[in-house]
Amino acid sequence: MWNAVIENNGAGTVEISNFYAEGFNALYKSPGYSAPGAIARHAIITNVSAKNGNNLAGEFGALVGADLNLDTDDIRYQLQLWRYCKDHEVELDLGYQCVQQIPGYHGQE
């Protein structure tokens, strides 16, 4: 079972704001595609609280080497790409959290 709250299976933008999610694998996900850049998708996530989840955003494709289709202009969202609710008891407020407070973050691999 893979529990996503919101899936974008089309193109375009999804904007999520003032939202709460508890118990999830992804707040937002969109499936990957084999051709790089096949479908451009944008996500803007602001003022979201999340608890007991794995990832706030994910994109999944079975093929290795597909380009990253997820894009965003929201820097707060970009910060959250790194680490989310890894420690499940930690409540994470997007739009407020600093990346330095995200457990386990060690910078670029």
Next chain:
Amino acid sequence: MKYSLALLALPFLCAAANIPRAATVTTLPAYTGTLTLTTATRIPAGGSYDGKMKRIDTGHPCELDVELGDADIVFILGEGATLSNVIIGPAQKRGVHCLGKCTLNNVWWSKTCYYGLSIVNQKAGDKTTISGGGAFGVKAADNGMWSDLNVMTRADSVECSHREQRRWYR
């Protein structure tokens, strides 16, 4: 790519990220009544539906691996439709489908079944807005692919044999 740029800028941005923000409601709101709609409620393109904080589901229990029929989805929104003020109840196989761009205002899922909202066929350049609301569900068991990486993986959740090759490109 954008993410590399974001990394370089992180120390600076950390200071800037602490901006005031409104509190998010973190508990399921009380519902004003319950409603069982045994087939999907279709909101026509451009139309709107206000659930008035009723808890609405189809009465059919969650099943993950199922060919979806009309009885399995609580709301199907046509392009440009709006759904407001509703609590999707637990007895459903899928919560909301949007056939194109759509707007959800104060929509809650008391227990998601596989996913809460699927935007099925939004066009490039269109935008779906989810404002307010929330979702409660069950996180699948950690399969180890998520916890050890500093970046998200693009690995499929059931086929992990090449996980090291599946990190996000940035």
